[in-house]
Structure formats: structure tokens, C-alpha cells
Amino acid sequence: xxxxxxxxxxxxxxxxxxxxxxxxxxxxxxxxxxxxxxxxxxxxxxxxxxxxxxxxxxxxxxxxxxxxxxxxxxxxxxxxxxxxxxxxxxxxxxxxxxxxxxxxxxxxxxxxxxxxxxxxxxxxxxxxxxxxxxxxxxxxxxxxxxxxxxxxxxxxxxxxxxxxxxxxxxxxxxxxxxxxxxxxxxxxxxxxxxxxxxxxxxxxxxxxxxxxxxxxxxxxxxxxxxxxxxxxxxxxxxxxxxxxxxxxxxxxxxxxxxxxxxxxxxxxxxxxxxxxxxxxxxxxxxxxxxxxxxxxxxx
Amino acid sequence: xxxxxxxxxxxxxxxxxxxxxxxxxxxxxxxxxxxxxxxxxxxxxxxxxxxxxxxxxxxxxxxxxxxxxxxxxxxxxxxxxxxxxxxxxxxxxxxxxxxxxxxxxxxxxxxxxxxxxxxxxxxxxxxxxxxxxxxxxxxxxxxxxxxxxxxxxxxxxxxxxxxxxxxxxxxxxxxxxxxxxxxxxxxxxxxxxxxxxxxxxxxxxxxxxxxxxxxxxxxxxxxxxxxxxxxxxxxxxxxxxxxxxxxxxxxxxxxxxxxxxxxxxxxxxxxxxxxxxxxxxxxxxxxxxxxxxxxxxxx
Numbered sequence: 001x002x003x004x005x006x007x008x009x010x011x012x013x014x015x016x017x018x019x020x021x022x023x024x025x026x027x028x029x030x031x032x033x034x035x036x037x038x039x040x041x042x043x044x045x046x047x048x049x050x051x052x053x054x055x056x057x058x059x060x061x062x063x064x065x066x067x068x069x070x071x072x073x074x075x076x077x078x079x080x081x082x083x084x085x086x087x088x089x090x091x092x093x094x095x096x097x098x099x100x101x102x103x104x105x106x107x108x109x110x111x112x113x114x115x116x117x118x119x120x121x122x123x124x125x126x127x128x129x130x131x132x133x134x135x136x137x138x139x140x141x142x143x144x145x146x147x148x149x150x151x152x153x154x155x156x157x158x159x160x161x162x163x164x165x166x167x168x169x170x171x172x173x174x175x176x177x178x179x180x181x182x183x184x185x186x187x188x189x190x191x192x193x194x195x196x197x198x199x200x201x202x203x204x205x206x207x208x209x210x211x212x213x214x215x216x217x218x219x220x221x222x223x224x225x226x227x228x229x230x231x232x233x234x235x236x237x238x239x240x241x242x243x244x245x246x247x248x249x250x251x252x253x254x255x256x257x258x259x260x261x262x263x264x265x266x267x268x269x270x271x272x273x274x275x276x277x278x279x280x281x282x283x284x285x286x287x288x289x290x291x292x293x294x295x296x297x298x299x
Numbered sequence: 300x301x302x303x304x305x306x307x308x309x310x311x312x313x314x315x316x317x318x319x320x321x322x323x324x325x326x327x328x329x330x331x332x333x334x335x336x337x338x339x340x341x342x343x344x345x346x347x348x349x350x351x352x353x354x355x356x357x358x359x360x361x362x363x364x365x366x367x368x369x370x371x372x373x374x375x376x377x378x379x380x381x382x383x384x385x386x387x388x389x390x391x392x393x394x395x396x397x398x399x400x401x402x403x404x405x406x407x408x409x410x411x412x413x414x415x416x417x418x419x420x421x422x423x424x425x426x427x428x429x430x431x432x433x434x435x436x437x438x439x440x441x442x443x444x445x446x447x448x449x450x451x452x453x454x455x456x457x458x459x460x461x462x463x464x465x466x467x468x469x470x471x472x473x474x475x476x477x478x479x480x481x482x483x484x485x486x487x488x489x490x491x492x493x494x495x496x497x498x499x500x501x502x503x504x505x506x507x508x509x510x511x512x513x514x515x516x517x518x519x520x521x522x523x524x525x526x527x528x529x530x531x532x533x534x535x536x537x538x539x540x541x542x543x544x545x546x547x548x549x550x551x552x553x554x555x556x557x558x559x560x561x562x563x564x565x566x567x568x569x570x571x572x573x574x575x576x577x578x579x580x581x582x583x584x585x586x587x588x589x590x591x592x593x594x595x596x597x598x
Contacts, residue, residue: 002317002422003422003424006425006516007356007422007424007425007426007516008321008352008353008355008356008425008499008500008501009319009320009321009352009353009355009356009358009413009415010319010320010321011317011318011319011320011356011417011422012317012318012320013316013317014313014315014316014317014318015316016313017312017313017314017316018301018310018311018312018313019310019311019313019318019414020308020309020310021308021309021310021311021320021362021364021397021398021412021414022307022308022309022364022398023322023364023365023366023398023399023400023410023412024366024400025366025368025400025402025408025410027368027402027404030402030403053307053308054307054308056307056308057306057307057308057310059308063320065320065321065322065412066322067322067323067324067410069324069326069408098320099320099321099322100322101322101323101324101410103324103326103329104329105326105408106405109324109368109404109408109410111322111324111366111400111408111410113320113322113364113412114308115318115320116308118310123301123302123306123310125302125306126305126306126307127306200307201307202307217305217306
């Protein structure tokens with residue numbers, strides 16, 4: 001950041017000569033609830049939503065602009081924690097908060113703009129997948145959706161523990177934390193671009209829905225297999241059947257799904273889950289999947 | 300624009316190697332009323348609000364990201380006209396709509412991100428004014444505030460005429476149009492940078508309030524004279540006293556105010572209205588001005 005908050009606009013470095021930019025709403029009652037999420041959680045999640053979009057283009061996040069409308073009686077401490085959450089998530093991604101705007105509204109409205117730099121890479125679009133490519137995912141799938149289901153069923157007790165430093169075994173609270181504070185694998189975005197990814201997307205609506213966007217933009221069929229997608233952690237706490245649904249259709253983990261030419265040696269964090277064929281749409285184990293409509297946040 | 304709407308993020312040219320970026324809310328009931336503004340008016344005004352901030356840094360606007368939250372029953376025709384207004388105002392500034400997000404809300408919420416390119420210029424900040432500089436303004440002052448006062452007093456009849464092609468003499472409707480659809484002098488921003496402007500700001504809160512931001516950031520006193528600020532057009536329709544208030548404290552015209560080294564030959568659109576001295580704050584005709592708090596839109 002060259003010039004930050006306090007002038008008419010921010011000035012950020014864009015050494016590539018191109019800038020990657022995206023804007024997303026994060027709205028109380030739709031993307032978060034103040035009785036479930038702490039202000040810091042909201043900041044982390046709001047920043048993650050835009051920064052993951054930047055990474056999904058193969059770019060390195062550089063800055064965030066934050067427009068916040070809030071009720072007049074929102075405590076200053078809430079706003080301070082929100083700012084800390086935004087800044088901390090930016091730091092995770094290597095970016096910083098560069099500017100913003102504030103206004104009044106009856107509930108909390110955030111509009112977050114993420115900016116990023118391609119550092120000489122070509123942007124990885126949704127439209128470049130070819131038959132013969134493999135489909136791989138970096139990051140968790142279904143944890144955020146499982147956490148939302150647990151919150152809806154039995155929130156308060158688990159919620160209290162989700163903010164703490166939890167042992168691996170404490171599944172429910174960890175899944176809730178994944179809903180409240182997702183951890184996108186930002187570095188995997190530029191990494192995928194460097195590995196020759198032909199298409200990439202941020203998994204925000206649900207794996208099948210987002211692979212559907214790649215399939216439609218690329219004019220291909222994507223076939224995913226359920227074996228590499230099984231998640232024993234979710235299954236242990238939510239049951240096998242529900243877990244499969246969360247993994248295939250749950251959104252908000254902000255993991256990255258990408259197509260790579262067959263034979264590319266992928267680092268361990270990229271799990272191959274399917275392949276690209278001639279045709280259209282998305283299939284699971286070779287068959288159409290009925291629950292593929294994707295995630296609509298709180299409906 | 301290199302990659303636009305429909306991927307995870309947009310990719311825009313940033314040939315300078317830096318990008319100028321700003322985000323602003325435009326909220327129904329606060330920045331516009333749907334019974335006063337057409338959807339196209341809202342689009343023009345929302346785009347102008349961010350694009351003028353880009354110009355006020357000395358940059359050329361390149362792109363706009365639009366986040367829109369709206370009631371489910373908003374007619375599609377309203378959204379189409381909004382998009383046309385946004386695109387038309389972008390075209391006036393040489394930019395284009397590059398991306399966005401949509402969501403639901405009980406009333407219309409827009410969060411607009413403007414992006415721009417400095418084309419090798421140093422950014423013109425608020426903090427560079429020096430004693431001895433002159434203060435000049437490009438664009439109208441007080442027209443938008445006068446229009447708002449006329450709307451509040453006697454809206455409907457004038458409103459109907461404000462959308463038409465009006466003769467110069469038809470003051471009230473022209474003032475209302477200035478409120479509904481401001482016309483920032485975008486080209487004057489990079490022009491001022493090229494002329495050596497030492498500080499610049501977009502007049503969105505009111506002339507004295509915004510000059511106060513320059514004075515504070517630069518550590519100087521700014522003294523403006525009322526003679527070059529008189530606006531006979533506003534006076535003819537609102538009276539001398541009210542007109543003076545609108546010119547000094549009315550916001551939303553999105554004109555540009557800048558400090559220039561004394562002796563710089565300024566093009567005709569830049570009117571010299573005052574000078575920079577040692578000290579602090581803003582004075583009018585050498586005296587403190589009580590009505591200087593600035594414009595709070597609809598309060």
C-alpha cells in the first residue's frame with residue numbers, strides 16, 4: 001500500500017501492470033448472525049470472502065477496501081474487533097486494509113473489495129478447462145456447512161467452545177469454527193497458476209455448483225468421484241449421509257477447485273477428485289447428482 | 300478491462316504499476332430517494348461519487364465494481380435502468396463497469412468501488428498544500444444542495460421537468476437535476492496533477508468542510524473569499540443568503556478543489572477562490588465561518 005486510509009482514495013502497488021479486483025457483500029442475517037459470530041469472526045469471514053476470489057484468479061492479494069454500514073448503537077468495541085478481524089485475515093493473505101467508507105443502516109452491511117496482483121501470471125479463468133484435465137481441490141470442503149448445521153441444531157453450548165484452542169478430537173466446535181471463520185488456502189491460488197491450472201474457482205456456493213460454473217464456462221463435463229471426497233471428520237460428527245451432502249454442496253469454506261493438465265505433479269494440498277470430459281454439466285461417480293443446487297447461505 | 304463480469308474477479312489494466320481505489324456506499328433514504336431519483340439517476344450519482352474520488356487523486360478512472368443489495372420486489376426494469384445509468388456515467392469518465400455482486404436487502408444498498416490509473420503522475424493528496432499556494436475550484440458548488448432544498452420544499456412539479464432538456468433559464472429544474480445527477484469534472488483531476496497541484500479533494504461534504512480536510516492534512520490555514528464564489532444562478536432561485544450557504548457548505552456536487560503554487564496559469568475551468576497561509580483551519584473573508592460543518596446528505 002502506497003497511500004492508505006484518509007485521502008480521497010487509496011493508492012496500491014500493481015507491479016504487474018494489471019490489477020485483479022472483486023467486490024462482495026457480507027450482510028447480517030444473510031451471511032452472519034451477530035449472536036453466533038463475534039465481531040472478529042465477521043471481519044475474518046468478510047475479508048476471506050473477497051481475498052479467496054483474488055486467489056482463485058491466480059493472483060496474490062494486496063489490499064482490501066471496506067464499506068461498513070451499521071446501526072448507530074453498535075458498540076465501538078464491536079467495530080474495533082471487526083477491524084482487527086479484517087486486518088488479521090488480510091495479514092494471513094499478505095494484504096492490508098487500504099481504505100473504506102462508513103454509513104448508517106438498521107443492521108450491519110459490509111461491502112468488501114479485494115485487490116490483487118498477478119505478478120506476471122496469466123489470470124486463471126473459469127473458462128479454460130479441457131477434456132483430459134484432472135480436477136483437484138485445495139482446502140476443506142463441507143466443514144463450514146456442517147458447522148452451520150450444528151449451530152442451527154444446538155448452537156449456544158458449542159459456540160462458546162469454538163473460540164478456544166481446541167484439541168483435534170473436539171469436532172463439533174471445530175466445525176462451527178470453520179463456519180464462523182473459514183481459512184481459505186490463499187497461497188494455493190498463485191501456486192495453481194504456476195502449475196499450469198487451466199481453470200480455477202473459489203468454492204463459495206458449494207463444490208458441485210462451483211464446478212458447474214467451470215463446466216459451463218469451459219463447455220465441458222466434469223465428473224467427480226466420491227471416494228477422494230469422503231471426510232471422516234464430518235462423518236464422525238454428522239453421520240455419513242449428511243457429511244456427503246455437506247462436502248458436495250456446502251458452501252463458504254472458500255477452498256479452491258481447479259483443473260490441471262493430466263500428469264502435472266501436484267503438491268500434497270491439492271487432492272485430485274475428478275476429471276474433465278467432453279460434454280456438459282457435472283456428474284458424481286458418473287451419474288447426475290440431484291442435490292447439486294448449491295448453497296444459498298441462510299436461504 | 301481485460302476480464303470482466305462472470306469470473307471470480309475482474310482483471311483491469313494498471314499500466315502505471317499502481318492502482319487508485321476507493322469504495323463508497325450509496326444508500327436509499329440516505330443518499331437518494333426512489334420517489335425523487337429515477338433508477339438511471341441513482342446509477343449516474345452512485346458512479347459519480349466514486350469516480351470523482353479517483354479524479355481527485357489526479358488519476359484517470361478505469362473501472363467500477365458494483366455491489367447491489369435490493370428488495371426482491373424491485374422491478375427488473377429499475378435494475379436495468381440502474382445498470383444503464385452506471386454504465387453511462389462510467390463512459391463519461393472513460394471507465395467501464397468491471398464486476399459486482401448482488402444480494403437481498405429491505406431497501407436499495409449500493410457499494411461502489413472506483414479504480415483508476417495515475418499514468419505516471421504522483422498522486423495528489425490532501426496533505427501537500429503550502430502557504431502561498433492558491434486555492435481553486437473546478438465545477439459547480441452548491442447546485443446540488445440548492446436542488447435538494449427545492450425538492451424538499453416543492454418537489455413533484457419541478458421533478459417532472461428536471462429530466463427534460465431544459466433551457467438555461469429554467470433554474471429550479473436545473474438545480475434539481477444537479478442534485479439527482481451531479482456532473483463531476485473528471486478530466487480536471489489529472490489536469491490539476493499535471494499543472495502541479497499540491498493538494499486536491501473531491502467536494503462531497505461541502506466546500507468549507509472539504510477545504511478543512513486539506514487544511515488539517517497539510518497543517519495550513521485556508522482563507523477563501525466570497526466574491527469569486529457568488530453564484531447568481533442559485534441566488535436568482537433561492538435568494539442571496541441561502542445561496543451563499545449552499546455554495547460554502549452544500550455537498551454532493553462532486554466538484555474538485557485544489558491548491559496550486561501561486562503563479563501557475565490555470566485553464567478557465569479552474570476558478571481561484573482563496574489562498575493558503577500559515578496557521579490552521581478555514582476562514583471566509585478572513586473570519587471564521589460558523590456554518591462550516593458541512594453537508595450530511597439527508598441528515
